[in-house]
Amino acid sequence: MTKIRGVGAYLMSDTAAGLDAMLILVESEDGLCGYGPGPGTEAARTAVETWIAPFLEGRALRDPDALRILFHQLPGVTREVSRVYDAVEMAIYDLTARTYGVALCDLLGGPVRDEVSLYTLTAGGDPEATVEAARRMREMEGREAALMLDGSGWWGAAEQTIHRAARALASSQVAWLQDPFPPGDHAGWSRLEALGEVPLAGGRFETEGVGLDDLIARRCVDVVQCDLVKQGGFHTGRPLLASVARSGLQFAFVSGGTALDALVAAHLAVCWPESVVPYLEGPRSGALAEGILAERLAIHEGVLELDTSRPGLGIEVNLDAIQRFPRVS
Numbered sequence: 001m002t003k004i005r006g007v008g009a010y011l012m013s014d015t016a017a018g019l020d021a022m023l024i025l026v027e028s029e030d031g032l033c034g035y036g037p038g039p040g041t042e043a044a045r046t047a048v049e050t051w052i053a054p055f056l057e058g059r060a061l062r063d064p065d066a067l068r069i070l071f072h073q074l075p076g077v078t079r080e081v082s083r084v085y086d087a088v089e090m091a092i093y094d095l096t097a098r099t100y101g102v103a104l105c106d107l108l109g110g111p112v113r114d115e116v117s118l119y120t121l122t123a124g125g126d127p128e129a130t131v132e133a134a135r136r137m138r139e140m141e142g143r144e145a146a147l148m149l150d151g152s153g154w155w156g157a158a159e160q161t162i163h164r165a166a167r168a169l170a171s172s173q174v175a176w177l178q179d180p181f182p183p184g185d186h187a188g189w190s191r192l193e194a195l196g197e198v199p200l201a202g203g204r205f206e207t208e209g210v211g212l213d214d215l216i217a218r219r220c221v222d223v224v225q226c227d228l229v230k231q232g233g234f235h236t237g238r239p240l241l242a243s244v245a246r247s248g249l250q251f252a253f254v255s256g257g258t259a260l261d262a263l264v265a266a267h268l269a270v271c272w273p274e275s276v277v278p279y280l281e282g283p284r285s286g287a288l289a290e291g292i293l294a295e296r297l298a299i300h301e302g303v304l305e306l307d308t309s310r311p312g313l314g315i316e317v318n319l320d321a322i323q324r325f326p327r328v329s
Contacts, residue, residue, distance in 0.1 A: 002061045002099055005029045007088065009038055009048035011327035017286030019257050023322065024048070024091040028061055034095025035317040037229050037261045038087045047084040051077065056088075061099060064092045068235060086233035090264055093234060098312040104264075105308060108234060109271040115305045116269045118262070118282030119146060119252065121178065125153045127165030134172040143173065146279075148201070151180035159188060166197040176201040176223050183211055189220035201225055204254040212240060216247050227254040228265055237268055245276045253280035258289045259297050263313055266304055280304075288325045294318045 008025040022038035022045065038044055055071055071077065071085050097104045105111045122137055124130025130149055137147055149169070154162055162180055169177065176199040181188040183205045193200055201223035206212050209232070215221050224244050228237050244251045251272075253265040262283045269277045282304075283289050283297070290296065294316040298305040307314045 003029050004056045004059050004061055004092075004095075007048060007053040007056050009045045009053075009088075010322045011040060011042070011045055012288055012292075012321060012325040013040075013328045014286050014288035014325055015328055017284060017289060019284060019286060019288055020327070021256065021258050021260075021288060021292065021325075023260070023292065023317065024088050025317075026056070026088065026091045026095045028095060028099060030099070032095060032098050033317075034091045034093070034098060034312065035260065036087065036091030036094055036264055037256055037258060039084060039229055040256070043080070044084045044087075047081045048088060051081050052085050052088050056092075061092070061096060064089055064096060065235075067092065083230070083232060086235050087229050089235060090228065090233045094264075094312045101311050103267070103306075103308040103310065103314060104312050105267040105270055105306070108238065108268050111270040111306070111308055112273055113270050114308055115303050116266050116274075116277065117279050117303050118299065119148050119175075119279040120282055121148050121150050124150050127151075127154050127157055127161050130154070130177075131165050131168045131172075134169055134174060138172050146175040147172065148175050148279075149177050151177045152205075154180045155182050159191070162188075162192060163195060163197075166192060166195060169198045174198050178202060178225070179205060183207070186211075186214055186218055186220055189215070190218050193220045193222075199223065201252060204231070206231070209236065212236075213243070216243055216249065219247065219249070221249070223250045223252050225252050225254050227256065228268070229256050229261065234268060241268070241272055241276065245272065250275070251277050253277075255281035255283060257284045259283040259293045260313075260317065262304065263293070263297060263315060266306055267313065270306055270308075288321065291318055291324070292321050 006027045010023045020040035024036045024038045026034045178201040199222040203225040255261040
């Protein structure tokens with residue numbers, strides 16, 4: 001039976017692009033490697049080296065779910081360390097898929113399609129600046145382009161100001177306004193949603209699963225969002241997507257910025273129809289974001305196409321990126 005030989009966590013930085021990233025590598029005794037993105041922090045690397053690697057090394061590569069349950073039951077494991085483990089688990093899934101010679105998405109329910117549309121979040125600022133940004137984008141991109149706006153700069157604004165800005169955005173045919181209220185103010189989300197002026201998206205700032213559940217239960221967003229790396233990996237993403245589908249809402253992945261982040265999310269996205277997962281956030285441009293993979297993602301006219309005939313992620317990781325983009329303290 002194949003066993004895990006080692007686990008590595010490598011921090012990288014692209015100062016020109018303002019991007020920090022972590023590459024997680026899980027290696028089997030057979031010499032195969034599974035890869036995944038991790039939180040780009042020193043604390044996360046310490047968690048891998050101190051807790052996660054010692055636990056996984058020598059373990060049989062058989063059931064990722066069973067390994068996770070065992071790890072979460074270890075005495076002394078904090079919630080923060082558990083979240084890092086959930087990111088490492090995505091690399092374990094990749095290694096498992098490579099070991100069995102199947103695509104990663106085959107272990108996540110099986111693909112129902114082989115492509116997913118990408119979106120780019122448009123920065124806004126305060127409510128007034130966001131309305132102006134939407135107007136300019138519409139002038140440049142035309143009426144057919146999907147427009148997703150970042151509303152996190154609205155936090156702290158008076159609710160009347162937020163409602164007035166939402167009404168002003170209606171003429172710009174916005175696909176969604178993302179995070180106009182902080183995660184704790186779901187009542188504010190509900191009041192804004194009730195106006196019906198602009199579709200709302202949120203969830204990436206929720207630190208507890210109950211927060212995501214409450215967004216769905218209240219139906220105060222049209223699009224639920226989640227960052228797999230920071231919010232629980234496949235362990236959170238798979239049941240969350242099922243809950244979103246049952247509710248009749250939609251889901252969109254938030255990306256950490258690299259092509260690897262987008263690729264991992266896409267393998268889960270294609271296990272659901274477009275009516276449930278219409279978009280995932282595309283990778284940033286930049287040397288590290290694009291160069292972390294050995295091949296460019298197959299992106300054509302804003303659509304990411306997956307090759308599900310190859311095992312695991314279907315694209316190899318460029319390990320030279322570890323030396324090329326060392327972490328800058």
